[in-house]
Amino acid sequence: MNGNTIGERIAAKRKELGFSQQKLAEALHISFQAVSKWETGSASPDIEFLPKLAEILETTTDALLGFQTRKTTIYEKRYQSEEYYWGFQPNYLCYEIMQRKPPVKPYRVLDIGCGEGKDAVFLARNGYLVDAFDLSETGVEKARKLAENCGVSVNFFQADMNDFQPKETYDIIFCSGVLHWLAQEKRNPFFEMLQNSTAEDGLHVMNVFVEKPFIQRAPDADESEFRQKWLSGELFTYYTDWHLPHIEEFVFDCNSGGTPHKHCMDVMIAKKP
Numbered sequence: 318m319n320g321n322t323i324g325e326r327i328a329a330k331r332k333e334l335g336f337s338q339q340k341l342a343e344a345l346h347i348s349f350q351a352v353s354k355w356e357t358g359s360a361s362p363d364i365e366f367l368p369k370l371a372e373i374l375e376t377t378t379d380a381l382l383g384f385q386t387r388k389t390t391i392y393e394k395r396y397q398s399e400e401y402y403w404g405f406q407p408n409y410l411c412y413e414i415m416q417r418k419p420p421v422k423p424y425r426v427l428d429i430g431c432g433e434g435k436d437a438v439f440l441a442r443n444g445y446l447v448d449a450f451d452l453s454e455t456g457v458e459k460a461r462k463l464a465e466n467c468g469v470s471v472n473f474f475q476a477d478m479n480d481f482q483p484k485e486t487y488d489i490i491f492c493s494g495v496l497h498w499l500a501q502e503k504r505n506p507f508f509e510m511l512q513n514s515t516a517e518d519g520l521h522v523m524n525v526f527v528e529k530p531f532i533q534r535a536p537d538a539d540e541s542e543f544r545q546k547w548l549s550g551e552l553f554t555y556y557t558d559w560h561l562p563h564i565e566e567f568v569f570d571c572n573s574g575g576t577p578h579k580h581c582m583d584v585m586i587a588k589k590p
């Protein structure tokens with residue numbers, strides 16, 4: 318969120334949503350002069366206003382207070398090289414998307430944590446209308462370059478899934494290799510928000526690394542406090558009232574960092590009823 322002070326962040330969000338100071342003040346049952354004072358920095362909102370203010374401005378109290386859970390990721394460094402760290406081969410789940418929702422019309426796709434853009438670009442090349450974001454500025458820059466080189470248009474932008482609010486309704490939401498950065502307490506509201514921003518018959522296609530007692534932590538695993546644990550099967554529990562035409566869990570070999578090790582992954586294709 319833009320702005321160095323809480324007032325600037327309130328003003329930026331208010332303008333983004335097209336609200337006047339008067340409209341915001343009315344929603345909070347206060348005077349517009351109070352809103353004006355917050356925005357100019359001559360006063361700050363009382364703490365009890367923050368949850369309501371965040372709700373009206375379609376953001377979080379953390380974001381209003383300027384708290385960012387993670388400004389950079391381990392990937393930022395990996396993306397610095399000219400090489401594409403993840404290569405150009407689309408994830409096999411992109412083909413699942415094409416089979417289950419063939420691009421007979423320009424379906425809207427959201428790719429969460431798009432990295433360097435290989436999947437978003439692949440889907441755009443095949444006729445989908447794609448919005449895609451990542452926390453890493455460098456990743457997003459490379460993704461834009463890839464789209465340009467492939468002659469397709471993708472709306473790439475930098476954002477943090479922890480405070481992302483969709484402005485569109487999507488037919489397909491895709492998220493691969495990213496959810497282990499989503500904190501436990503954010504999961505319920507996150508999936509609820511994504512589900513509400515999905516068209517009827519829309520698809521969510523996602524995977525997540527899960528913990529297993531018989532699998533050791535990868536030797537090159539990021540030990541950062543931001544990496545989050547997921548329980549086996551947990552992802553599916555956020556979709557109990559959706560159709561789940563495909564769920565699976567598998568263990569696979571990995572050689573990242575040069576030492577062979579294993580990971581366990583849950584995969585889900587969910588369809589909105």
Ligand SMILES: C[S@@+](CC[C@H](N)C(=O)[O-])C[C@H]1O[C@@H](n2cnc3c(N)ncnc32)[C@H](O)[C@@H]1O
Nearest residue numbers: 390392403430431432451452453477478494498
């Ligand atoms: C394993 S990579 C997967 C990239 C891409 N989905 C792919 O499969 O090529 C994980 C990605 O998640 C992004 N990421 C991590 N935390 C994020 C957050 N809070 N919001 C958005 N993206 C995030 C990283 O920057 C990184 O690009």
